[in-house]
Amino acid sequence: MNECVLPDPAGLFEIRFESIGGLGANSAGKILATAAVLDMNLNGSHFSSYGSEKKGSVVRSYVRLGAADKPIRTSAPIDTPDVIVVFHDALTKQEITLAGLKKGGILIYNGMAGDVPKLLEKVPAGTRIIRIDATNIAMEEFSRANAVVLGTLCEIVPFLDGAQVLERLTAKFRTRNPKAAAANDRAFARGASEYEELEGVAKGEDDLPVIRPMPVLGYETAPLGGVIPHAGNTISNDLSTSRTGYMPKFAGAKCIHCGLCATVCPDFCLAWTHEADEDGEQKIRLKGVDYQYCKGCMRCVETCPTEALVRVVETPGLADSLRVPLFSQKESSAA
Ligand code: SF4
Ligand code: SF4
Incomplete structure (x- = not known):
């Protein structure tokens, strides 16, 4: 030893x-x-x-x-x-x-x-x-x-x-x-x-403060009767930190809009739209992925029959550049 x-x-x-x-x-x-x-x-x-x-x-x-x-x-x-x-x-x-x-x-x-x-x-x-x-x-x-x-x-x-x-x-x-x-x-x-x-990056003067994660509501802070006056909303969820280095990338030209990916996605993060086809008939079309909600489980990639969704390494900024927001109204009101 x-x-x-x-x-x-x-x-x-x-x-x-x-x-x-x-x-x-x-x-x-x-x-x-x-x-x-x-x-x-x-x-x-x-x-x-x-x-x-x-x-x-x-x-x-x-x-x-x-x-x-x-x-x-x-x-x-x-x-x-x-x-x-x-x-x-x-x-x-x-x-x-x-x-x-x-x-x-x-x-x-x-x-x-x-x-x-x-x-x-x-x-x-x-x-x-x-x-x-x-x-x-x-x-x-x-x-x-x-x-x-x-x-x-x-x-x-x-x-x-x-x-x-x-x-x-x-x-x-x-x-x-x-x-x-x-x-x-x-x-x-x-x-x-x-x-x-990395030289010259650390510039702080003091030790970084200790942070202990605490629940927002606890024994001393919960409202009377356990009422939650401001309920959360899953729209504000951000699952991007859950991805372990990979993300699904959508290639629209290969997509047959069969919807199989939507049946397996656990977080409903595929963005769809209605479009008229050449006969004027309304069709539902897949536009892409809202990566704010995508945790990178790859179920959609494994399920897609045409390889319209493929697994790629997530490089900095890639998810932001390919993201199709699910809630465009939320984005415009935040802007
Ligand atoms: S499973 Fe593949 S082909 Fe079907 S809608 Fe999803 S991405 Fe398109
Ligand atoms: S990787 Fe998982 S969470 Fe992301 S779009 Fe595909 S099925 Fe949904």
């Missing part, structure tokens, strides 16, 4: 994974803590918090590591982590994702090269910001984003033993599915070598 020494052997080293369901953040936390305890002679604990267990829900996964003689006595969520790992770049638009990040800490996020999320300017100066294109690497290697970001994390945090973490990640596949094990090996290695360190 390797002897791993924490930066502060008297304290705890805390890592928070920010993700959405389906990207493997819970598994990554479990693998990392298991490797730390069983292979690196450290104390460790791990747990995750999430809502309903489905693709697209927000997931936070917490890993605490301590020296072998330092018991871990808390199981509270990690508010002020040493490292934050963001599995989906859409999450970098939300302040809560980066909450509690300390000066001198580390932020690793999954994102493509190019535009840097605006919110990263608030990160305290002196924090290391690391970008890795985990989605594309995972797709190219037939692996998952968690294998890629674990590779990056083990490279950036020197006391983590990457070989041991990789072994915990792939061990169960070696005999059952050698191809999957090899895919994870490649994804992990690329995560460890293809990251980019």
